[in-house]
Amino acid sequence: MSFLYHHKLMNLCTCNFSGSYHQAAVTTELNRQFNLSTEHGQTVKVCEIVAVHKTEDEADAQARKTVLVVFAVSYVRRTRQHLWRCADVTFHCADQQICEQWVQVINEQLSLLTNRPKNLLVYINPYGGKRRGERIYEQKVAPVFRQAGIFTDVIVTERANHARDHLKMEANLDDYDGVVCVGGDGMFSEILHGLVTRIQTDHGVDQNQPDAELVPCSLRIGIIPAGSTDCICFATQGTNDPVTSALHIVVGDSQPMDVCSVHHNGVFLKYSVSLLGYGFYGDVLTDSERNRWLGPARYDLSGFKTFLSHNYYGGTVSFLPADDNVGHPRDKLQCRSGDRGWNVIHGKFIAINSASMSCACPRSPKGLSPSAHLADGTTDLILVRKCSRLDFFRHLLRHTNNDDQFDHWFVEVHRVRKFRFEPWHPDLAPLEDASEHPESPDLSPISSLQETYDDRTAESSWNCDGEILHHTAIQVSVQCQLIRLFARGIEEQQDAEVAV
Numbered sequence: 229m230s231f232l233y234h235h236k237l238m239n240l241c242t243c244n245f246s247g248s249y250h251q252a253a254v255t256t257e258l259n260r261q262f263n264l265s266t267e268h269g270q271t272v273k274v275c276e277i278v279a280v281h282k283t284e285d286e287a288d289a290q291a292r293k294t295v296l297v298v299f300a301v302s303y304v305r306r307t308r309q310h311l312w313r314c315a316d317v318t319f320h321c322a323d324q325q326i327c328e329q330w331v332q333v334i335n336e337q338l339s340l341l342t343n344r345p346k347n348l349l350v351y352i353n354p355y356g357g358k359r360r361g362e363r364i365y366e367q368k369v370a371p372v373f374r375q376a377g378i379f380t381d382v383i384v385t386e387r388a389n390h391a392r393d394h395l396k397m398e399a400n401l402d403d404y405d406g407v408v409c410v411g412g413d414g415m416f417s418e419i420l421h422g423l424v425t426r427i428q429t430d431h432g433v434d435q436n437q438p439d440a441e442l443v444p445c446s447l448r449i450g451i452i453p454a455g456s457t458d459c460i461c462f463a464t465q466g467t468n469d470p471v472t473s474a475l476h477i478v479v480g481d482s483q484p485m486d487v488c489s490v491h492h493n494g495v496f497l498k499y500s501v502s503l504l505g506y507g508f509y510g511d512v513l514t515d516s517e518r519n520r521w522l523g524p525a526r527y528d529l530s531g532f533k534t535f536l537s538h539n540y541y542g543g544t545v546s547f548l549p550a551d552d553n554v555g556h557p558r559d560k561l562q563c564r565s566g567d568r569g570w571n572v573i574h575g576k577f578i579a580i581n582s583a584s585m586s587c588a589c590p591r592s593p594k595g596l597s598p599s600a601h602l603a604d605g606t607t608d609l610i611l612v613r614k615c616s617r618l619d620f621f622r623h624l625l626r627h628t629n630n631d632d633q634f635d636h637w638f639v640e641v642h643r644v645r646k647f648r649f650e651p652w653h654p655d656l657a658p659l660e661d662a663s664e665h666p667e668s669p670d671l672s673p674i675s676s677l678q679e680t681y682d683d684r685t686a687e688s689s690w691n692c693d694g695e696i697l698h699h700t701a702i703q704v705s706v707q708c709q710l711i712r713l714f715a716r717g718i719e720e721q722q723d724a725e726v727a728v
């Protein structure tokens with residue numbers, strides 16, 4: 229149902245929300261921020277109303293020398309580039325009873341929206357990003373929650389893994405409709421692990437079994453971006469803006485999301501929702517952790533250093549393509565259990581990236597895999613083979629413009645449901661990789677940097693949503709729609725609402 233206001237309808241506005249209310253003539257006047265002279269109209273959907281409340285407008289009443297009863301409707305207003313703001317439209321009525329009826333009816337309509345959270349558990353990482361988590365929450369988010377009548381229990385974390393452990397062992401999840409994470413991707417990872425592990429424990433599911441059927445989480449997770457990359461927030465709502473996130477939570481958005489489970493020899497290691505990166509992104513993260521004091525700038529410095537190092541790593545990647553379940557009636561593959569359909573690739577790789585979502589972030593607005601989907605049960609496996617520095621630079625550059633970053637001879641991408649990686653054992657590693665491109669001379673003048681590098685012994689590490697994994701041989705399996713966020717994915721760009 230829509231709540232329509234238009235300057236031509238303002239003087240006689242018909243209120244008939246449920247059929248049980250009599251017609252009411254409501255004299256209204258829009259706030260000064262709206263231009264009454266324009267011909268444009270505007271519709272506010274009830275599901276995008278944040279709150280309605282009676283207010284005082286003494287100044288206006290004095291100017292008009294008449295007593296006016298006023299109520300204000302706060303609603304979601306789209307501005308530019310997926311940014312949402314809370315805007316108010318104020319209605320003036322000559323009659324107190326009519327005003328109260330409007331407020332009551334709107335509140336009744338809001339109470340029918342059962343997807344809206346009423347009680348939230350909020351965790352704030354005071355040390356994420358530029359260390360502004362607490363301020364961001366208090367100044368930008370708490371007022372929106374208060375306005376929407378949401379109750380919160382807030383925990384400012386005192387150590388790494390505080391939020392994870394609290395969710396795993398202490399929190400009374402029945403008290404809440406959702407969990408809010410104020411921080412970056414690392415903090416989100418804590419919430420993810422705490423919540424998913426708790427649900428599996430409560431349901432007696434053993435996470436160490438790579439083929440275990442995991443139980444989806446009923447509680448949704450909201451992300452208030454206050455980290456360095458904030459790629460999960462950016463890729464699920466199109467912007468890293470705390471107020472926009474708060475409003476997606478208030479309106480009760482729900483976005484299912486795939487989660488990768490990562491195992492090593494049958495032992496559970498971690499979950500990942502965005503990037504699992506070996507080689508380049510693993511090395512960037514390892515180096516950046518040494519420079520945490522630099523804040524978000526640490527990624528730029530480490531990215532530059534890692535690019536200059538130009539390391540590559542030998543290994544074997546096996547994967548199960550996403551379309552193997554579909555098959556074809558004439559493919560002669562009979563229904564049998566086992567590992568049919570696995571592809572195996574041996575090679576030397578600068579980067580092995582598994583992007584379970586686009587991994588868009590301000591540095592790379594279209595992300596590592598622009599067409600990856602949030603909830604399709606697959607991850608995009610991107611293999612960047614050994615190539616020249618110049619070629620790798622061209623590849624990286626394409627993450628920042630509209631050119632296709634996969635359109636290089638040394639890059640291949642596969643949409644997969646599962647994959648495995650095994651680093652080459654130094655004694656078993658082939659001396660030459662037959663897959664290397666014959667015409668790819670290293671055009672870089674900095675090739676001396678590579679002289680001490682032994683590509684038969686070197687191993688990188690895995691960057692798992694911004695956390696380092698301590699094993700290199702891993703098995704990864706996508707768990708379709710294991711969690712839900714207070715988000716709706718990136719909306720098709722609409723014309724931003726201007727003053728009406």
Ligand SMILES: Nc1ncnc2c1ncn2[C@@H]1O[C@H](COP(=O)(O)OP(=O)(O)OP(=O)(O)O)[C@@H](O)[C@H]1O
Nearest residue numbers: 356357385386387411412413414415455456457458
């Ligand atoms: N009170 C705390 N003290 C120290 N570390 C904490 C605390 N609370 C959480 N952490 C840890 O801080 C790490 C980084 O936090 P967060 O992800 O919020 O910021 P970031 O690393 O700057 O951002 P991004 O992950 O987006 O790059 C997380 O791995 C989290 O476990």
Ligand SMILES: CCCCCCCCCCCCC/C=C/[C@@H](O)[C@H](CO)NC(C)=O
Nearest residue numbers: 413457459503587591592624625627693694
């Ligand atoms: C010549 C300019 C090259 C610019 C290349 C930009 C490519 C950037 C791609 C960034 C993808 C980030 C994916 C997100 C990963 C997060 O999980 C993680 C934790 O926050 N962040 C990082 C940086 O590892």
Ligand SMILES: [Ca+2]
Nearest residue numbers: 584601602606
């Ligand atoms: Ca996916």
